[in-house]
Amino acid sequence: MTDDKKEWRNPRSWTRPALGAFSGVLAGFAALAVAELVSAWVRPQAGPVVAVGGAAIDRTPAAMKDWAIRNFGTNDKLVLQLGILAVLALFALSLGIVALRYRRTGAAGVLIFGVVGAAAAISRPDSTGLTDALPSVVGAVVGAATLFFLVGPLRGREPVRGLTGGPDGSPVDGDSPSGPVWDRRGFVIAASAAAVASAGAGVLGRALNGSSGRDAVASRQDVVLPVPSSRAPDVPKGAQLRIPGVSAFTTPNKDFYRVDTALVVPKVDATDWRLRIHGRGVTRPLTLSFDDLLRRDLIERDITLTCVSNEVGGPYVGNARWIGVRLADVLAECGVRPPSRGGPADQLVARSVDGMTIGSPVEDVMDGRDALLAVGMNGQPLPFDHGFPVRMVVPGLYGYVSACKWIKDIELTTFDAYDPYWVKRDWAREAPIKTQSRIDTPKPFARPGTGTVMVAGVAWAQHRGIDKVEIRVDDGPWLEARLAAEDSRDTWRQWSYPWQSTKGGHTLTVRATDRTGAVQTEKRARTIPDGASGWHSVVVTVD
Numbered sequence: 339m340t341d342d343k344k345e346w347r348n349p350r351s352w353t354r355p356a357l358g359a360f361s362g363v364l365a366g367f368a369a370l371a372v373a374e375l376v377s378a379w380v381r382p383q384a385g386p387v388v389a390v391g392g393a394a395i396d397r398t399p400a401a402m403k404d405w406a407i408r409n410f411g412t413n414d415k416l417v418l419q420l421g422i423l424a425v426l427a428l429f430a431l432s433l434g435i436v437a438l439r440y441r442r443t444g445a446a447g448v449l450i451f452g453v454v455g456a457a458a459a460i461s462r463p464d465s466t467g468l469t470d471a472l473p474s475v476v477g478a479v480v481g482a483a484t485l486f487f488l489v490g491p492l493r494g495r496e497p498v499r500g501l502t503g504g505p506d507g508s509p510v511d512g513d514s515p516s517g518p519v520w521d522r523r524g525f526v527i528a529a530s531a532a533a534v535a536s537a538g539a540g541v542l543g544r545a546l547n548g549s550s551g552r553d554a555v556a557s558r559q560d561v562v563l564p565v566p567s568s569r570a571p572d573v574p575k576g577a578q579l580r581i582p583g584v585s586a587f588t589t590p591n592k593d594f595y596r597v598d599t600a601l602v603v604p605k606v607d608a609t610d611w612r613l614r615i616h617g618r619g620v621t622r623p624l625t626l627s628f629d630d631l632l633r634r635d636l637i638e639r640d641i642t643l644t645c646v647s648n649e650v651g652g653p654y655v656g657n658a659r660w661i662g663v664r665l666a667d668v669l670a671e672c673g674v675r676p677p678s679r680g681g682p683a684d685q686l687v688a689r690s691v692d693g694m695t696i697g698s699p700v701e702d703v704m705d706g707r708d709a710l711l712a713v714g715m716n717g718q719p720l721p722f723d724h725g726f727p728v729r730m731v732v733p734g735l736y737g738y739v740s741a742c743k744w745i746k747d748i749e750l751t752t753f754d755a756y757d758p759y760w761v762k763r764d765w766a767r768e769a770p771i772k773t774q775s776r777i778d779t780p781k782p783f784a785r786p787g788t789g790t791v792m793v794a795g796v797a798w799a800q801h802r803g804i805d806k807v808e809i810r811v812d813d814g815p816w817l818e819a820r821l822a823a824e825d826s827r828d829t830w831r832q833w834s835y836p837w838q839s840t841k842g843g844h845t846l847t848v849r850a851t852d853r854t855g856a857v858q859t860e861k862r863a864r865t866i867p868d869g870a871s872g873w874h875s876v877v878v879t880v881d
């Protein structure tokens with residue numbers, strides 16, 4: 339007891355584990371920094387954190403993904419990567435302490451993380467081969483060496499207790515601590531050198547990764563979108579209400595929601611992009627270049643996209659003016675017939691450069707709706723975030739069953755024969771967009787004054803169209819809202835209602851009716867497996 343107390347008072351009893359832990363963290367930092375640098379040379383997606391993060395995303399159960407989107411929204415990827423870094427820091431710290439006593443084991447532990455990173459990198463669906471292992475492997479070797487080097491001379495000759503060594507400080511795994519022992523100055527210099535070199539490698543790697551894909555950026559700058567042979571009519575003047583707080587009718591590209599599994603946004607060089615179309619019932623397989631697409635007849639359409647992960651009242655819906663090639667024409671040229679005309683394939687599987695697979699009903703994309711291979715978004719080439727150079731857009735279907743970004747391959751198959759990415763993860767095979775409406779203003783918990791309060795928002799039922807929107811105050815009768823002008827039945831529609839408010843707390847609720855006459859259901863459903871349902875409500879207090 340007395341001994342322990344003395345030992346505890348003696349700074350040495352914790353200085354050493356602390357320095358060991360510190361060396362471990364430094365070694366981990368060195369490993370990641372070097373991996374970052376090497377990944378800039380291989381490709382940014384091959385870095386260990388991105389690869390392990392991607393593997394984690396693919397294995398995340400649907401419920402967890404839903405939870406992450408709900409809590410972190412579009413920041414979910416940042417949170418994931420910070421989580422991975424936190425876990426790595428904890429392991430690195432522990433390995434540093436272990437290495438004080440078992441130097442080889444500690445260093446080997448770092449190598450194991452390298453193996454994990456390498457395995458993740460080469461098994462990613464977009465992996466380009468064994469070189470993807472290099473960032474993890476080289477990083478881990480440098481990390482292990484750093485730990486070995488820093489920790490060796492820490493394993494001093496003085497007797498130490500507990501965690502840091504045997505009673506006489508002798509190593510247990512047989513590697514001899516016969517080398518030099520750090521004095522304080524020596525350790526500070528060595529550790530600082532390691533830290534500075536790692537920081538240098540990391541910053542350089544970051545910078546190089548940040549400027550990677552320069553060819554892709556240049557190819558995007560070179561794109562001149564041809565004038566579409568079929569223009570979209572101007573958005574009717576009355577489609578955009580001039581009520582503060584209502585969503586912009588056309589969502590600017592920079593504000594457009596983004597939902598995908600890519601930790602690093604793919605940067606595809608349009609000049610070597612190809613789209614291959616093949617599979618069942620394809621009598622004339624086709625490979626198209628980007629220029630091939632631009633030379634075809636282009637159509638321009640306003641289409642509202644919605645994510646199946648959008649909660650009732652949620653933000654994952656946006657409307658853009660797309661330019662693209664009519665997908666049905668391309669398919670017909672390849673000899674594809676929809677099932678209703680005897681075609682053998684009922685599922686079209688689009689595959690992206692990052693390994694995403696998205697399956698749509700062949701019947702839907704060929705039924706006359708404006709299903710597009712889109713090249714333009716709101717007058718610009720597609721932004722990288724939204725699928726440059728080419729993505730699919732299909733009116734009326736949730737994004738995960740229609741809107742493949744960075745597309746590179748289309749395979750005709752059957753629903754029986756193949757489950758795409760999200761279907762493997764328990765989401766529905768087919769998912770038409772559910773009729774929905776959202777109150778944009780007033781905001782939840784707003785405190786408007788008495789008098790006329792403009793209640794307004796958007797409603798959507800893509801490819802069916804919105805015919806009616808009603809609101810209800812508390813448990814009162816349904817009141818018909820004024821509908822803004824309709825742009826097309828493939829776009830959302832704005833609505834408003836001048837509410838004569840009365841003092842006190844009130845719940846405002848909205849529901850829409852689509853052109854098939856179906857009233858938006860009150861029945862609450864979760865986003866899994868085929869989209870949320872229920873009515874959107876906002877609680878306000880009138881002062």
Ligand SMILES: Nc1nc2c(c(=O)[nH]1)N[C@H]1C(S)=C(S)[C@@H](COP(=O)(O)O)O[C@H]1N2
Pocket residue numbers: 594595596597598599600643644645646690691692694723724725736737738741742743744
């Ligand atoms: N390659 C790829 N395409 C993808 C996805 C993805 O994860 N990877 N996500 C899909 C989903 S779930 C949606 S809702 C839309 C979103 O498109 P946006 O990010 O341009 O809004 O893209 C779809 N296309």
Ligand SMILES: [Mo]
Pocket residue numbers: 597644645646647736737738
């Ligand atoms: Mo989605």
